[in-house]
Amino acid sequence: MSAPIPNLMTVEQLAEHYGLAKKTIQNKLTRGWGPTPVTDPDTMQVLGFEVEEVTRFDRINKQTRKQRLYA
Known part of the structure; x- marks a missing residue:
């Protein structure tokens, strides 16, 4: 396995x-x-979640459908 990718959140950190x-x-x-x-x-095992992806997911899920479509 290659070197660990920096800036990843674990499932525990995501839960927190x-x-x-x-x-x-x-x-x-x-x-x-x-x-x-x-x-x-x-191995297709989950290594973690990119912090930027978590931020994007949060931003999208805090918007209404109208805001997402017409912003």
């Missing part, structure tokens, strides 16, 4: 960010909710 339990976040991620994870190309 949203104020939810780790298991709740894992369940939501399994259902497709949440920012896009960074995966290892060889």
Whole structure:
């Protein structure tokens, strides 16, 4: 495996960010909710979540549909 990618959030940090339990976040991620994870190309295991992607996900989900479409 290559060197770790800097600026990634773990599932634990993501749970803390949203104020939810780790298991709740894992369940939501399994259902497709949440920012896009960074995966290892060889093993396809989740390495973490880019901070920029989490910020983008937060921004999009705090807007109304009208704001998203016509902003």
